[in-house]
Structure formats: structure tokens, C-alpha cells
Amino acid sequence: KAGVTQTPRYLIKTRGQQVTLSCSPISGHRSVSWYQQTPGQGLQFLFEYFSETQRNKGNFPGRFSGRQFSNSRSEMNVSTLELGDSALYLCASNLYGGRTDTQYFGPGTRLTVL
């Protein structure tokens, strides 16, 4: 099976702009989670989508939004970018199974806000 793909891999934006990141999960997986990773805060959960519905949401401002399409591909959008939004944005394709869930991560999108 192909892994999780994220596009673009690198992005440079300026403050005030908006950005859209894309994630294609593993074929057959219906759930996608998004994380923001920074050296000081580690992985912080943004949101999770399952079958086009947002099922969980982290503690991020409304500037961060996402959606999932019928083919399970997901996008996240950040509007009015701030310097502090510079981070690695990771998408995980989720496989649920009994007591444990397994997350398969993509390589991430490195966003730099100038």
C-alpha cells in the first residue's frame, strides 16, 4: 500500500497570508488527524476527521480549519498567518482496532512564515 502523502513538502509564506495543506491517507483508511509540531511544544493535536466529519478538535484558534472529502483526502487551511504558525504540519492516517489505534504519519509540510 502507498503511504501517506502530504503536499507541498515545504512552503514559505508571509504574515497575513493564508495557506492550504493537503493530505492523502492510506487507501482504505477513513480517518485523518492533523498535528502541529514545534520544538518547544512537541506534537499538538489540531483536529481529526472521519468520513468527512470532524470528530475531534484541539485547542487552536478558528484560523485553523480543515475538511475531508469523500475520497478521504483531507485539507487544512490556516488564514491570516502569524509568525508563530511556523511549524511542521503532520497528517496521520488512522487505523482503529480494538484497544489500540495506529497512526501512520506522512512526511509533513514544513511551513515558514516570514
Place this chain on the structure above:
Amino acid sequence: TQLLEQSPQFLSIQEGENLTVYCNSSSVFSSLQWYRQEPGEGPVLLVTVVTGGEVKKLKRLTFQFGDARKDSSLHITAAQPGDTGLYLCAGANAGNNRKLIWGLGTSLAVNP
């Protein structure tokens, strides 16, 4: 708020040495996972432990889940440069909408 504390934060050792990294919490988890992340890549799952006291081995890596399911350790025997990376632990609580709680990670550098 549930927290997972990982220690040490940074570790630099020579090839062939042994090491142990820790993941501690005051909360009980239904399962705990260990990931390794290499620069420029996403985390890759190494192991999931679900039973208190459970020990799992993956070649030179030994993972243990605490008896009370509040902590875990990762022991690497005879470390190699290929073990270099960020080791992350993540705990799952069945009562928390399946959201994982993540530690900040231990950054390991194994020097040849």
C-alpha cells in the same frame, strides 16, 4: 490535563553504548505507543504496549509498560548511528475520544 513527561530531553552517546529513555505520567493509559522520528520525516510507530508490566522487544530495543500503566521505558542495547532520531511516546485513554497524549520526545544522537 494529562501530560506525558519524557526524559532525558537530549542524549548524545557513542556507538555501542546502552541507554534508557523514560516516559512518565500521573495518569493511567489504556495503551502507550513509542515512535521514532528522523529529521524531515513524520514519526514512525515502533511499538504499542497495552498490558501493565508488558515487555516487548524489537531487535535491540526493549519496551516496558509500567505495572500501573502510568509510565514506560525504552532501552536500547549497543546503540548504532542508525538509532539516531527523536523518540516520542504517546498515550491513549479510551475515555478521551481516542486522542493521543504526546510527550515532547527524547532527541538521541549516536556518534560513530
